[in-house]
Amino acid sequence: MLDINHRQYKLPTQPTVVVCVDGCEPDYLGQAVATGQMPWLKKALAAGVGLVADCVVPTFTNPNNLSIVTGAPPSVHGICGNYLFDTASGTEVMMNDVKWLRAPTLLAALADAGKRVAVVTAKDKLRKLLGHKMKGGICFSSEKSDQVTLEENGIADVLGLVGMPIPDVYSADLSEFVFAAGVKLAETKQADVMYLSTTDYIQHKHAPGTEGANAFYRMMDKYLGQLDAMGWVIVLTADHGMNAKIGMDGQPDVIYLQDWFDAAIGTGRARVILPITDPYVVHHGALGSFATVYLPEGVSVAEMQQQLSAVKGMEQVLTREQAAAHFELPADRIGDLVVVSERSKVIGTSAARHDLSGLDAPLRSHGGVTEQRVPLIVNRPLPGLDHSRRFRNFDAFDLALNYAQ
Numbered sequence: 352m353l354d355i356n357h358r359q360y361k362l363p364t365q366p367t368v369v370v371c372v373d374g375c376e377p378d379y380l381g382q383a384v385a386t387g388q389m390p391w392l393k394k395a396l397a398a399g400v401g402l403v404a405d406c407v408v409p410t411f412t413n414p415n416n417l418s419i420v421t422g423a424p425p426s427v428h429g430i431c432g433n434y435l436f437d438t439a440s441g442t443e444v445m446m447n448d449v450k451w452l453r454a455p456t457l458l459a460a461l462a463d464a465g466k467r468v469a470v471v472t473a474k475d476k477l478r479k480l481l482g483h484k485m486k487g488g489i490c491f492s493s494e495k496s497d498q499v500t501l502e503e504n505g506i507a508d509v510l511g512l513v514g515m516p517i518p519d520v521y522s523a524d525l526s527e528f529v530f531a532a533g534v535k536l537a538e539t540k541q542a543d544v545m546y547l548s549t550t551d552y553i554q555h556k557h558a559p560g561t562e563g564a565n566a567f568y569r570m571m572d573k574y575l576g577q578l579d580a581m582g583w584v585i586v587l588t589a590d591h592g593m594n595a596k597i598g599m600d601g602q603p604d605v606i607y608l609q610d611w612f613d614a615a616i617g618t619g620r621a622r623v624i625l626p627i628t629d630p631y632v633v634h635h636g637a638l639g640s641f642a643t644v645y646l647p648e649g650v651s652v653a654e655m656q657q658q659l660s661a662v663k664g665m666e667q668v669l670t671r672e673q674a675a676a677h678f679e680l681p682a683d684r685i686g687d688l689v690v691v692s693e694r695s696k697v698i699g700t701s702a703a704r705h706d707l708s709g710l711d712a713p714l715r716s717h718g719g720v721t722e723q724r725v726p727l728i729v730n731r732p733l734p735g736l737d738h739s740r741r742f743r744n745f746d747a748f749d750l751a752l753n754y755a756q
Contacts, residue, residue, distance in 0.1 A: 353460045356423040360457065360752045362464055367544050367584040367756075368533065369747045371419055372571070373412060373473070373526075374551025374717065375589035377403055377726050382560035383568040391576035395585070395730040400750075404727035404742035408678045408691070409626050409641035410591035410717045413446055416477055416548055418745040419588065420456045424679035429453035430480065431684050432626025436645060438683075443624065447476045449483045453681075457748050459484040461544050469542035471532045473525045473550035481546065489541065493528035494520050512539070523553050523567050530574035537581050554593045556712045585730040586751045588744045592722035596638065596697045596714045603707060603714040606664050606692060608642055609700035615658065620647045623700050624686060627718050636707045638697035639718030640666075643674075643686035652687050659688065664696035666719060694721035731755040 353360045383389045384396070407418045407425060409432055417430040425431040429451055437444050458481065462468045468488035470481045475492040482490030489505040496509045497517045510517060513531050518524035526549035533547045557563030578585055598604040612621035627639030646652060652670055660668045667690070674689035675682035692698050697716055699705050707714075725744050733754040 353457070353464060355457050355460050356421050356427055356454050358422045358749065360422075360748060361756065362461075363466065363544060363584070363752055364756050365584050366537065366542070366582060367586075367751050368537075368578060369419065369546050369586045369588070369751055370575070371416060371546070371548040371744075372587065372589050372726075373549045374554030374591060374593040375726060376554070376559060376592035376594070376722070377724060378559040379554065379564055379568060380726055383565050383572075386560070386565065388565045388569045389572040391572045391579060392728070395575075395579065395728065398732070399728065399730040400733050400736070402727040402738075402742050403724050404588065404744050404746065405723050406589065406591050406725045406744045408720055408723060409639070410719060410722040411627055411639065411641070412551075412590050413477065413480070415590035415744060417452065417456075417480060418743075419590070419747050420458050420481055420546060421454045422457055422745050422748055423454060424745070426675065426679040426681055427454050429681050429684065431680050432624075432643075433476075434624065434626050434628035435684055436622060436624045436643075436686070445476070445628075447480065449479055452480055452483055456481070456483060456485070458482070458488070458544075458546060459486070462486050462488045466543045467541065469533075469536050469545045470548075471529045471536075471545070472548040473529050474520065477548060481548070489536065493518055493525045493532070496528065496532075506541075512536075521552055523570070525550050525552065526567070527570055530571060534574050534577050537578055537583060548590075551593065555715050558595065558715065579730055584751055584755045586747045586755070587726060587728040588747045589725035590744070591717045592724055593715050593717050594694050594721055596640070596695055596716045598695070601713055603636070603638060603710070604664070604696050605638060605699045605702075605705075606662060606696055607699045607702050608644065608690065609704070610702060611659075611662065612644070613701075615655075616647070616650055620650070621645065622686070625698065625700060627716070636705050636710055636714070638699055638705060638714065639716050640692040640694075640697055640721065641718035642690045642698040644688040644690060645686040646688065656688060659690065664693050665690065666693045666721075667691040691719045694719070729755050
């Protein structure tokens with residue numbers, strides 16, 4: 352047994368893969384299965400278990416991927432966004448460095464236990480966090496697949512192995528490379544346990560049931576069917592859902608929070624942080640439904656909370672202490688206020704600071720509680736599982752190792 356972050360896991364006796372499909376609102380799967388796009392998934396749901404789980408809020412990539420591989424919420428592992436305000440240095444930074452990680456991963460523990468672990472992620476921003484202290488394993492990204500070395504990634508010539516060219520970071524190919532690599536690693540028997548994590552480029556652009564979305568899920572279904580045919584236990588989940596974030600005019604429906612605070616208490620006195628921010632913002636313009644706000648001394652947190660709660664489109668305005676308790680977040684890494692917008696609204700800083708010129712489709716995004724419901728699917732029956740419990744996406748390895756073997 353492995354004891355990681357106060358949870359126990361059995362060692363796998365069968366090859367096991369956990370797949371995190373970025374931005375996979377459950378309706379994407381429902382629409383694709385209903386129209387015959389995903390024959391493997393239809394069979395897997397009949398033979399196995401299909402659950403809907405809650406992901407971590409903020410419903411962003413980094414916090415949820417790290418929750419899945421640690422089996423714990425951000426209050427334990429410390430990764431509470433893609434981006435944060437580092438109060439020690441007074442700077443805003445990407446949360447990609449392993450120095451922000453406060454808990455061990457199950458992937459590292461499995462490697463320490465002698466299992467051959469492989470991690471393939473679409474974007475390189477997650478690679479070092481997911482592969483932290485993973486001895487002897489394979490860990491690489493689609494994005495930097497042309498730069499892999501045996502020393503850094505535990506594997507060489509990934510492009511030769513996969514048989515695909517290096518994909519563009521803004522494409523469905525970036526995710527297809529993840530699945531294709533997973534199948535090749537399985538075929539060549541280089542792994543006992545895999546974690547595959549895709550990108551939500553398609554989900555940001557295409558609604559469930561559209562041809563753009565269905566083409567993605569047809570592709571995914573083909574590769575998962577190949578893994579299943581090789582005898583792999585497969586757990587499929589997501590880091591967050593996805594919703595349209597537009598008004599009736601088709602334009603992004605944005606609350607510009609920095610502008611609001613500048614008008615309320617003076618220019619530049621408050622600092623609004625958008626944790627959706629990462630190096631790849633073309634497809635969402637750094638607009639999501641969650642923000643955190645640092646207030647200057649002398650400004651009443653309670654008064655700002657009350658005023659902001661009255662702004663149309665706000666779902667929740669919580670103090671630091673309330674948000675840390677309610678969303679299981681590290682209190683020292685969020686602001687004085689945490690702000691969540693309604694389903695169709697997103698939060699920006701200042702109108703002048705968001706470049707929306709790259710949006711070539713109506714805005715779809717995530718971050719709020721309305722994107723918290725995600726699939727949790729296992730291609731095996733799960734005897735003894737209590738179906739009345741609240742399932743989280745970070746139960747993926749619990750189901751994979753403790754119930755599905």
